[in-house]
Amino acid sequence: MGTISRIQNVAKRIIAKKEEGYKMVAVVSAMGKSTDELVAMAYQINPKPPKREMDMLLATGEQVSISMLSMALDQMGYDAISFTGPQVGIRTVGLHGRARIMDIDTTKITQALEDDKIVIIAGFQGVNEHDDITTLGRGGSDTSAVALSCVLQCPCEIYTDVDGIYGVDPRLYPPAKKLDRVSYEEMLEMASLGAGVMHTRAIELGSKYNADLYVASSIHDIPGTLICHGAAEKEKPITGLAVDEGEFMISMRKVPFDINVTSAFFAAVAGKGVNIDMISQTSRIDGKIHISFSAPMEDYDTVEAILREFEEEYPEVQVTIDTDVVKLSVVGIGMKSQTGVASKYFKILSDQHFPILMVTTSEIRISCLIPSPAKERAVMAVADAFDL
Amino acid sequence: MGTISRIQNVAKRIIAKKEEGYKMVAVVSAMGKSTDELVAMAYQINPKPPKREMDMLLATGEQVSISMLSMALDQMGYDAISFTGPQVGIRTVGLHGRARIMDIDTTKITQALEDDKIVIIAGFQGVNEHDDITTLGRGGSDTSAVALSCVLQCPCEIYTDVDGIYGVDPRLYPPAKKLDRVSYEEMLEMASLGAGVMHTRAIELGSKYNADLYVASSIHDIPGTLICHGAAEKEKPITGLAVDEGEFMISMRKVPFDINVTSAFFAAVAGKGVNIDMISQTSRIDGKIHISFSAPMEDYDTVEAILREFEEEYPEVQVTIDTDVVKLSVVGIGMKSQTGVASKYFKILSDQHFPILMVTTSEIRISCLIPSPAKERAVMAVADAFDL
Numbered sequence: 101m102g103t104i105s106r107i108q109n110v111a112k113r114i115i116a117k118k119e120e121g122y123k124m125v126a127v128v129s130a131m132g133k134s135t136d137e138l139v140a141m142a143y144q145i146n147p148k149p150p151k152r153e154m155d156m157l158l159a160t161g162e163q164v165s166i167s168m169l170s171m172a173l174d175q176m177g178y179d180a181i182s183f184t185g186p187q188v189g190i191r192t193v194g195l196h197g198r199a200r201i202m203d204i205d206t207t208k209i210t211q212a213l214e215d216d217k218i219v220i221i222a223g224f225q226g227v228n229e230h231d232d233i234t235t236l237g238r239g240g241s242d243t244s245a246v247a248l249s250c251v252l253q254c255p256c257e258i259y260t261d262v263d264g265i266y267g268v269d270p271r272l273y274p275p276a277k278k279l280d281r282v283s284y285e286e287m288l289e290m291a292s293l294g295a296g297v298m299h300t301r302a303i304e305l306g307s308k309y310n311a312d313l314y315v316a317s318s319i320h321d322i323p324g325t326l327i328c329h330g331a332a333e334k335e336k337p338i339t340g341l342a343v344d345e346g347e348f349m350i351s352m353r354k355v356p357f358d359i360n361v362t363s364a365f366f367a368a369v370a371g372k373g374v375n376i377d378m379i380s381q382t383s384r385i386d387g388k389i390h391i392s393f394s395a396p397m398e399d400y401d402t403v404e405a406i407l408r409e410f411e412e413e414y415p416e417v418q419v420t421i422d423t424d425v426v427k428l429s430v431v432g433i434g435m436k437s438q439t440g441v442a443s444k445y446f447k448i449l450s451d452q453h454f455p456i457l458m459v460t461t462s463e464i465r466i467s468c469l470i471p472s473p474a475k476e477r478a479v480m481a482v483a484d485a486f487d488l
Numbered sequence: 489m490g491t492i493s494r495i496q497n498v499a500k501r502i503i504a505k506k507e508e509g510y511k512m513v514a515v516v517s518a519m520g521k522s523t524d525e526l527v528a529m530a531y532q533i534n535p536k537p538p539k540r541e542m543d544m545l546l547a548t549g550e551q552v553s554i555s556m557l558s559m560a561l562d563q564m565g566y567d568a569i570s571f572t573g574p575q576v577g578i579r580t581v582g583l584h585g586r587a588r589i590m591d592i593d594t595t596k597i598t599q600a601l602e603d604d605k606i607v608i609i610a611g612f613q614g615v616n617e618h619d620d621i622t623t624l625g626r627g628g629s630d631t632s633a634v635a636l637s638c639v640l641q642c643p644c645e646i647y648t649d650v651d652g653i654y655g656v657d658p659r660l661y662p663p664a665k666k667l668d669r670v671s672y673e674e675m676l677e678m679a680s681l682g683a684g685v686m687h688t689r690a691i692e693l694g695s696k697y698n699a700d701l702y703v704a705s706s707i708h709d710i711p712g713t714l715i716c717h718g719a720a721e722k723e724k725p726i727t728g729l730a731v732d733e734g735e736f737m738i739s740m741r742k743v744p745f746d747i748n749v750t751s752a753f754f755a756a757v758a759g760k761g762v763n764i765d766m767i768s769q770t771s772r773i774d775g776k777i778h779i780s781f782s783a784p785m786e787d788y789d790t791v792e793a794i795l796r797e798f799e800e801e802y803p804e805v806q807v808t809i810d811t812d813v814v815k816l817s818v819v820g821i822g823m824k825s826q827t828g829v830a831s832k833y834f835k836i837l838s839d840q841h842f843p844i845l846m847v848t849t850s851e852i853r854i855s856c857l858i859p860s861p862a863k864e865r866a867v868m869a870v871a872d873a874f875d876l
Contacts, residue, residue: 104532138552144492145556146563153562156570157555160548164526167545168533174541175534182544186574187619231575231596 103132107165110318111172113259114218118178123213127223127248128169129241130161151196155225155235159184162222162241170220180218183208185225185233190244192226192234199234200301201226201247209252221248239299246302250309262297263317264325267488268341272479277488279339281326286339289431289465303327330433337434337441338486343479344427347377347394349457349469350403352410353418354388361414362391368406374399378427378458378469392458394469397423425457426475429467430482442466448485452477491520495553498706499560501647502606506566511601515611515636516557517629518549539584543613543623547572550610550629558608568606571596573613573621578632580614580622587622588689589614589635597640609636627687634690638697650685651705652713655876656729660867664876669714670727677819677853678730691715718821725822725829726874731867732815735765735782737845737857738791740798741806742776749802750779756794762787766815766846766857780846782857785811813845814863817855818870830854836873840865 110128118124129135138157142149149157166182173180189205212219223241228234236243242258249256263278265287270276284307291300298315306313306327316324355361362381369376379393395403400423407419428449435441445466449456454474460467470478482488498516506512517523526545530537537545554570561568577593600607611629616622624631630646637644651666653675658664672695679688686703694701694715704712743749750769757764767781783791788811795807816837823829833854837844842862848855858866870876 104529107533141492141556142559145495146559148563149559150562153555153558153568153570156558156572157552160551163548163551164545167541168529170541170544171530171534171537174538175536180541182541184544184621233572 104168106318107131107168107172110259111169111176111178114173115176115178118218125209125213125219125221125248125252125254126169127221127241127245128162128165129223130158131165131168134161134164152232155196155199155233158235159222159225159233162224166220166222173218173220178218179216180220181212182220182222184222185244186227186231188221190226190247192228192236194234196232196234198237199226199228201236201243201305204247204251206251209248236301237299239302242299242302243305246306246311246313249311249313250305255312255314256306257314257316258298259316259318261318262315263320263322264315265297265327265340267339267486268479268483269343272343272476273341273483273488276483278323279325280323281328282339283330283433284327285330285433285464286431287327289429289462290340290342298327335434336432336487337438338430338432338488339434340431341479341482341486341488342429342431343475344429345472345475346397347425347427347469348397348400348421348423349392349394349425350407351390351392351420351422352407353390353420355391355417356414357384357387357389362389365406365410368409369395369403372399372402372406374402378460378467380458394425394427394458422457424472425469426472427467427469428475428478428482429465430486431465433464435464435466444485445482448481449478452481454478492556494706495519495556495560498647499557499564499566502561503564503566506606513597513601513607513609513636513640513642514557515609515629515633516550516553517611518546519553519556522549522552540620543584543587543621546623547610547613547621550612554608554610558606561606561608566606567604568608569600570608570610572610573632574615574619576609578614578635580616580624582622584620584622586625587614587616589624589631589693592635592639594639597636624689625687627690630687630690631693634693634699634701637699637701638693643700643702644694645702645704646686647704647706649706650703651708651710652703653685653715653728655727655874656867656871657731660731660864661729661871661876664871666711667713667727668711669716671718671821672715673718673821673852674727674819675715677817677850678728686715723822724820724875725826726818726820726833726876727822728819729867729870729874729876730817730819731863732817733860733863734785735813735815735857736785736788736809736811737780737782737813738795739778739780739808739810740795741778741808743779743805744802745772745775745777750777753794753798756797757783757791760787760790760794762790766848766855768846782813782815782846810845812860813857814860815855815857816863816866816870817853818874819853821852823852823854832873833870836869837866840869842866 114124114126142157163184170180170182188208191203192199193202194200209219223244224235226234246256265279265282266276268276287303291303313327374395377394382390430445454471456468458469502512502514530545551572558568558570576596579591580587581590582588597607611632612623614622634644653667653670654664656664675691679691701715762783765782770778818833842859844856846857
């Protein structure tokens with residue numbers, strides 16, 4: 101929700117649905133840039149604000165929205181009632197700033213709906229076991245909406261600043277096509293690959309509770325995308341292409357071929373909480389192996405420190421770090437039934453004359469790590485070839 | 489609390505007290521003009537916003553303050569924890585926008601103090617029997633602070649945008665003297681007379697629970713005023729002069745001398761919820777009486793409507809309404825023991841050559857209604873004579 105006029109538009113949309121005969125529950129996020137403004141204000145007073153207090157602060161953004169929307173509906177002649185996350189018992193676990201919804205108490209909501217009120221609920225927020233206010237992280241209002249639709253057993257429509265789910269990010273590939281429908285499996289793969297239109301947790305919840313989730317523009321009245329179970333776009337082997345620039349690659353040459361050495365190294369990495377993504381190992385040459393792996397950029401310092409210790413112990417090992425890489429992943433449940441998708445994908449990439457540095461796959465995904473300068477060419481070629 | 493630097497100043501003050509060895513609980517109001525801004529925003533979307541939703545909106549102001557203050561304390565190396573009104577069970581009754589505190593659950597506060605944390609609590613807000621967020625009305629943070637000091641049985645210091653309690657409003661009488669101490673009885677009389685430095689309910693609570701209440705400037709480090717029980721300024725018969733311009737006067741001449749007529753009239757006025765303040769009646773002349781009374785300006789329309797009906801029924805009655813009046817009240821518990829205060833007061837006023845339109849008194853107060861144009865002269869003369 102943005103300005104006053106945006107709130108009024110949201111109110112009109114809700115009223116239109118209500119007039120179609122639905123009982124309405126609206127989950128709202130903060131107005132416009134207010135969350136960013138609150139964050140900036142906090143950093144002015146404390147560069148490392150305590151996360152509990154940050155949640156206390158940020159939760160006010162949605163509390164402003166719900167009361168304003170409720171007032172707008174009242175002004176338009178409709179009876180509305182707003183609730184904060186804590187007021188409807190949105191119980192969360194986990195850390196402040198990225199809490200996870202565990203339970204919702206529907207008593208007040210159901211009562212208000214029975215009284216023919218439009219129910220407005222603050223997204224993004226909940227309350228933990230200490231009755232402290234928590235927030236769910238960026239995009240958490242989507243998760244609140246999906247979680248509420250699961251417990252209330254009703255359809256969920258998300259109106260947001262994107263107008264649906266695209267096969268490729270239109271900023272990278274302007275002719276990108278909007279998907280009419282996409283499966284939860286594909287959305288989960290894409291979300292974890294950094295194509296984050298939707299909060300990952302929202303997708304997980306919707307998938308778990310088998311909810312139908314419709315995502316459309318909050319501004320333009322055009323069709324959006326339906327996220328549901330097992331629904332492939334007809335005949336297409338590939339539904340989406342995700343581009344992730346948040347990883348870097350480490351190559352270690354001439355590592356002793358000794359399971360104790362490699363396992364000690366990766367144990368050290370895991371011990372620091374680093375999630376290694378891709379990994380590859382060459383076959384043995386002269387009693388030595390080459391190992392490559394990729395990890396999230398935010399773990400760069402941690403990984404580098406471990407590598408330095410490793411180099412001291414094994415001076416013969418040649419370590420190189422490459423941050424100028426990008427991970428290109430094609431995703432599609434069509435892959436399960438259609439053959440030749442991988443070979444087609446590799447052919448497209450190799451036709452562009454750049455090295456494929458690493459490869460990983462899942463049942464419905466193939467990811468390739470390539471040099472960053474090749475990104476644009478590769479995206480164009482893949483999106484064209486798979487009609488994305 | 490105003491800007492970022494104001495918050496930091498408040499944090500420093502709290503730390504200074506903490507370093508003196510006190511366990512600290514701070515009750516804070518909204519930052520600067522934020523409450524006014526929220527009100528303005530609400531009226532933009534709804535000229536008559538529902539009061540429940542208005543409370544939902546306004547409560548965010550204090551929630552921002554408490555988290556920001558807590559972050560500032562953390563940045564300065566002190567462990568702090570913030571709580572909203574609902575989180576510490578500040579239970580209220582009464583209407584939204586002017587709820588009254590009935591109960592506070594001190595469990596969380598006591599626990600946090602035992603953990604050596606500085607406790608920051610949102611003033612102005614609470615929660616009602618439906619778990620709806622409520623607010624206490626303008627200046628309600630004072631009341632929150634006093635109520636908390638009562639349940640925690642600790643002294644209460646209020647730092648605000650005035651630097652203490654004055655015998656006369658310094659805007660009306662620039663040489664006005666700040667009081668070192670003032671009694672609850674006097675403060676209650678002055679608060680009800682419109683000299684509203686402090687929220688009336690805060691004074692009532694402090695009086696009831698026998699709390700010592702210190703009021704001082706949040707900006708300047710100068711001595712303030714102690715409000716306590718039965719403490720008169722030494723020897724002074726009069727502690728304060730209150731000026732109330734919020735009333736108007738009604739005169740009814742030639743009213744039939746019939747108790748049924750007058751009682752029916754005043755019953756009609758009372759039936760509409762109008763609080764009549766001063767009232768006087770002349771002795772009978774030719775079977776007729778003259779009645780004058782004063783009422784709050786906000787009831788003007790109501791009173792006028794009743795008067796019109798009365799005129800229709802009794803055309804011979806001459807009704808005049810005078811809005812150009814001001815009520816001047818001297819207050820002092822010294823009056824109880826010293827004689828001649830009233831005669832001195834009347835003498836000062838009559839020396840200024842204007843009519844005293846009406847008079848009422850209580851044990852520690854004498855109020856006179858005078859014509860508005862005489863206000864300045866009268867205030868000067870009374871303040872000079874009683875050394876206020």
